[in-house]
Amino acid sequence: MKKIILLGYMGCGKSTIAKTLSKNIGVPFVDLDQYIEKKANSSINAIFEQRGEIHFRKLEHQAFVELLNSSEPMIIGLGGGTPCYANNHELLIGENVLSVYLKASIQTLFDRLSLNKSKRPLIADKSDDELKEFIAMHLFERSFYYNQAQFTVPVDDKTIDQTVLDIVATLA
Numbered sequence: 001m002k003k004i005i006l007l008g009y010m011g012c013g014k015s016t017i018a019k020t021l022s023k024n025i026g027v028p029f030v031d032l033d034q035y036i037e038k039k040a041n042s043s044i045n046a047i048f049e050q051r052g053e054i055h056f057r058k059l060e061h062q063a064f065v066e067l068l069n070s071s072e073p074m075i076i077g078l079g080g081g082t083p084c085y086a087n088n089h090e091l092l093i094g095e096n097v098l099s100v101y102l103k104a105s106i107q108t109l110f111d112r113l114s115l116n117k118s119k120r121p122l123i124a125d126k127s128d129d130e131l132k133e134f135i136a137m138h139l140f141e142r143s144f145y146y147n148q149a150q151f152t153v154p155v156d157d158k159t160i161d162q163t164v165l166d167i168v169a170t171l172a
């Protein structure tokens with residue numbers, strides 16, 4: 001079975017949707033950030049703070065490759081930056097993967113992230129005004145990488161269940 005990879009900007013719902021999709025289709029899911037945290041025995045915040053982002057990107061690449069090389073069927077929820085570093089975007093178009101970009105608007109991302117910043121070191125210290133501007137710029141910079149996905153599923157104004165159904169229909 002091909003591995004299902006969910007990607008997209010912070011807050012688009014990768015971790016949330018991976019969990020519900022997993023229940024819906026009976027395929028186990030791995031959240032890449034949680035997998036890194038377990039392997040490193042450290043939180044994402046602590047890794048950024050103590051070792052820096054470049055070190056995190058190395059761990060992230062290693063963890064992604066490790067999961068792709070395993071023979072287990074799985075849904076992988078990436079981190080928002082995963083496709084944008086270490087040529088990881090080239091791994092989104094492999095033969096054994098189905099990659100899905102969960103595409104959200106700046107407003108949707110802002111609404112969700114303004115309530116959930118503390119565990120995301122890239123935005124934790126930003127005011128609402130700074131956050132909105134940051135998302136707009138950063139999403140623009142990253143879109144090239146997100147658009148490498150084999151499939152795109154828009155998520156604005158959809159419930160978790162609706163997005164899961166849309167993914168299932170897209171991959172059918």
Ligand SMILES: Nc1ncnc2c1ncn2[C@@H]1O[C@H](COP(=O)(O)OP(=O)(O)O)[C@@H](O)[C@H]1O
Nearest residue numbers: 009010011012013014015016017112158159160
């Ligand atoms: N319809 C929805 N789909 C996905 N997430 C939603 C939705 N509505 C609200 N949320 C919330 O938005 C946040 C998405 O965060 P998360 O799943 O961690 O995204 P990511 O892993 O892409 O950063 C969660 O707090 C989730 O509860």
Ligand SMILES: O=C(O)C1=C[C@@H](OP(=O)(O)O)[C@@H](O)[C@H](O)C1
Nearest residue numbers: 009010011033079080081120121
């Ligand atoms: O966009 C990014 O660079 C990051 C996204 C985070 O994952 P989520 O997209 O699941 O929040 C996490 O990997 C880290 O904080 C860096």
Ligand SMILES: [Mg+2]
Nearest residue numbers: 014015033079
């Ligand atoms: Mg996540």
